[in-house]
Amino acid sequence: MAGALPNLSSLVGVGIRASDEERERMARSLRRHFAAGRLSAEELEERLQCAYAARSRAELARLTVDLPSDRRVRRLLWMHRVQRRTLRYHAAAYVSANGTLVGIWALTGEHGFWPAGVLAPWTVMLAWHAVGSVAVRRALRAAGEAGPRRARLP
Known part of the structure; x- marks a missing residue:
């Protein structure tokens, strides 16, 4: 039973967890920015990997901090x-x-x-x-x- 609970000390400061739908929405947004010429193919690939690996909404938000809001x-x-x-x-x-x-x-x-x-x-x-x-x-x-x-x- 004790092994089923996550280590709560590692979750401090993580923020609200991101859902699969939020990750997909971020991926679509990144692809739109790539299509608009704001990202290179390498930057897009790197940011997509980070988007799909993100655990929190804050991690997702950091991916577009240097891009205009859509x-x-x-x-x-x-x-x-x-x-x-x-x-x-x-x-x-x-x-x-x-x-x-x-x-x-x-x-x-x-x-x-x-x-x-x-x-x-x-x-x-x-x-x-x-x-x-x-x-x-x-x-x-x-x-x-x-x-x-x-x-x-x-």
């Missing part, structure tokens, strides 16, 4: 995922609701286009949402994380 990029990536998902939902709701209203208008044969009262403001809101989504994508591209540009139709 918290902004992570926040932008999260915002981009949320924006894309909610824009899809917004567009689907727009098409289904306004399509239904225009269909009802067409079936009733009314002369005044009454669905415009809903269609116009909702179109403005959807366009505003799309502009916000494009702004997040541009910020990611400026940070070098958005990948290649989409091909535009001629």
Whole structure:
């Protein structure tokens, strides 16, 4: 039973232990810095070995102390995922609701286009949402994380 307990005197000052997921996150961060040209291949290999061997969060933090923080990029990536998902939902709701209203208008044969009262403001809101989504994508591209540009139709 006594052999099962760790030597507590050796753990003093170690700090909070790092998880496998935290080590993987650090490895991804180091690879992004390598791709951005901030690390050489040798530095990347050395830091990756240290990352996978790290026992505490403090040891992981020391690996990027001389590199710029990528918290902004992570926040932008999260915002981009949320924006894309909610824009899809917004567009689907727009098409289904306004399509239904225009269909009802067409079936009733009314002369005044009454669905415009809903269609116009909702179109403005959807366009505003799309502009916000494009702004997040541009910020990611400026940070070098958005990948290649989409091909535009001629």
